[in-house]
Amino acid sequence: NAGVTQTPKFQVLKTGQSMTLQCAQDMNHEYMSWYRQDPGMGLRLIHYSVGAGITDQGEVPNGYNVSRSTTEDFPLRLLSAAPSQTSVYFCASSQRLTVGTEAFFGQGTRLTVV
Amino acid sequence: QQQVKQSPQSLIVQKGGISIINCAYENTAFDYFPWYQQFPGKGPALLIAIRPDVSEKKEGRFTISFNKSAKQFSLHIMDSQPGDSATYFCAASQEYGNKLVFGAGTILRVKS
Numbered sequence: 001n002a003g004v005t006q007t008p009k010f011q012v013l014k015t016g017q018s019m020t021l022q023c024a025q026d027m028n029h030e031y032m033s034w035y036r037q038d039p040g041m042g043l044r045l046i047h048y049s050v051g052a053g054i055t056d057q058g059e060v061p062n063g064y065n066v067s068r069s070t071t072e073d074f075p076l077r078l079l080s081a082a083p084s085q086t087s088v089y090f091c092a093s094s095q096r097l098t099v100g101t102e103a104f105f106g107q108g109t110r111l112t113v114v
Numbered sequence: 115q116q117q118v119k120q121s122p123q124s125l126i127v128q129k130g131g132i133s134i135i136n137c138a139y140e141n142t143a144f145d146y147f148p149w150y151q152q153f154p155g156k157g158p159a160l161l162i163a164i165r166p167d168v169s170e171k172k173e174g175r176f177t178i179s180f181n182k183s184a185k186q187f188s189l190h191i192m193d194s195q196p197g198d199s200a201t202y203f204c205a206a207s208q209e210y211g212n213k214l215v216f217g218a219g220t221i222l223r224v225k226s
Contacts (some may be wrong), residue, residue: 002187004157015135023166031212033212033213033214035216040123040218041218042120042203042216042218042219043116043158043203043214043216044187044216045213045214045215048158048212048213058213059215067157071225078141090157090158092157092214094212095212096209096210096211096212097146097148097209097211097212097214098146098165098209099146099163099164099165102148102160102163103160103214104155105149105158105159106155107155107156107157108155108156
């Protein structure tokens with residue numbers, strides 16, 4: 001049981017380049033989310049999905065795009081990378097959150113935009 | 115604005131001591147409060163969680179204390195060990211939702 005798998009683990013982009021961060025889960029969870037982690041700011045929600053074909057914006061969606069064509073996959077696209085998008089990105093999946101359930105996080109993608 | 119405020123930013127505790135991390139929230143719609151533990155190079159992992167109808171929850175050496183009227187909750191780590199050295203995040207969500215709002219994190223170092 002792999003859980004939540006993110007690729008790549010590390011990436012360096014030039015300003016203006018685009019790329020897709022991959023996220024896959026094998027737990028049949030309905031909910032998937034993308035967060036970015038910056039020093040002193042915790043994790044902030046970028047986009048989330050409550051099921052295949054359904055996505056919505058989180059707290060910091062600008063510059064990012066998502067789609068969810070299957071239950072398993074939830075890729076995050078950077079349309080035109082900017083230095084402000086240098087961060088560590090985490091994908092998470094869960095059932096509905098309550099005591100006794102939890103959000104499972106991937107290992108993260110460390111992105112540097114130069 | 116930070117919907118969940120966490121303090122302190124960093125904490126150094128002697129082995130065997132008690133580590134205490136505090137969080138405060140504003141949104142009264144929050145009704146699910148988890149704590150996550152994160153080791154370097156890893157994703158956050160759930161440590162313990164509580165609902166506001168419970169004032170305290172204990173799991174092993176980890177205890178959440180919850181004060182609904184003050185909109186505050188805290189994590190206590192009893193008999194802190196060097197292996198507890200990590201970053202701890204409090205978070206909040208509406209129950210049965212999936213959008214977590216995180217505090218800024220506390221870097222805990224337990225000295226042996």
